[in-house]
Amino acid sequence: MRAALIRYSPLLILAVAWQVTSHFEFVSSSALPPLTDIGRAFIDLVKSGDLQKNAAPSLYRGGVGLLLAIGFGTIVGIAMAWWKPVNVVVGPLVEAFYPMPKSALIPVTVIWLGFGDGSKILLIFLGCMLPVIIGAYNGARSTEQVLVWSARSMGAGRLRMMWDVVIPSALPEILNGIRTALALAFILMVTSELIVAREGLGNLIGFLGANGSYAAMYAVVLTVAFMGFAADRIYQLAAQRALAWREAALS
């Protein structure tokens, strides 16, 4: 408890500094509203239901896009590592599209699927797929040959070997790729909603900012930032759980 307090005290110091700065109006209170105002605006947003109403579509888009990317990306990544022809065809495409800024695809997904959920899900899917593919590919490629040979000699078929040997041994890298994808999903969700959307958290931020209700805008910004942070922490705990057998086997 005390250790945690010391560890996180810098954040407390920052918060106090923020409150003092805006309370005594060292900077204009519209540029930096006091934390207490932001807290009040947050409670108002929750009470009026605006926050929940906009959070639901955002999380739906992010979740669906990310899940599709994880499913598809894992399969493609493992296929690339295991069947040479797949690698020859897909490899250069992945290499060419990986460094491409995914936010550039926002106008195209809008042209294809309009302003609704579809275009955001497609964007998140496309953006998150590449880190998952690369993680799965690197993981599956470095499966130890000894394990593969033993499984084969014990009579495992191709699919069975995939499920029992390749996926478990590639799991750390796959999970790492998914972590990158998770962060990317939040970024793409907010950016696409900020630029083109009728609802969603990104849209709410833009709307409040344009209306000049800056305390409420800060409240939503901090909420989204905290959601991203919380999602990452929860994911890491889950990933540790999923890899617990590995630690036990290694130690």
Add this chain to the structure above:
Amino acid sequence: MSAVSDPRNPVVRIVWATCSFVAHTASIFALLVAWELFARSGKVTMFMLPPFSAVAERIWSDAVGGKLWMDLGLTLYRTFVGFSLACVIGVVLGTAMARTRLARWFFDPIISIGFPMPKVVFLPVVILWLGVFDVSKIAMVTVEAVFPVVTATVLGIQGVGHELIWSARNMGAKDRELLWQVLLPAALPQVMTGVQVALPVALIVAIFTEMAMGGFGIGGVMMQASRFADSRGVFAGIVEIAIVGYCLVQALAFVRRRLLRWHQEAHAPSTV
């Protein structure tokens, strides 16, 4: 066999390089041809998917007219200024965090909370503070790109072996010499990895801020084209950005190979 793989024979080398280049780019060419055929098949409208030839023509006319270079220059200027600031700040902060307890105590929770956050949501706040011109765009790029560099530098410097540090101390190295001649070079592979992660991030954020704020730059032009339902302009922007991103990443990989020529990784087969 030995004649084919003999690296000293220039003819063999050229043929070999051409073959691997063709094999490497074949699927990209196939994709472009498929795009062209599909767009011309009449199953989709010109608006949904203009043929690649039309997009290439648009890029060509923009390039000849000079408009492309101005927009590209602006985008790259914002990316590079933000990226360079992020590298300098990241390495300095990371070194300070790895070497002094006070800096680590203060910045560690901030970094560990800030890294997984989607920092692009702070865009409206940054606009409020710094306006809609270059400064706010560059600030966003720096903020988003600095985190991978800081964490990589901290890990890199903390991972330098004690034997190295003790030997340097033993031979009378001062703090400054230790930093420049031992710690930073030994941490360079990891720092470079962080920098390599930060570059595409910087480009993404630069394009995004241009889209969100409008104006010139590739992102702004694409957004404008999208508003006017000019899908050739949108696709032209995507192709340009894809090429630029690819070139930047390859260039940085080249810099890494140059800088780390002395390191053992240069002799190991590359994994990426």
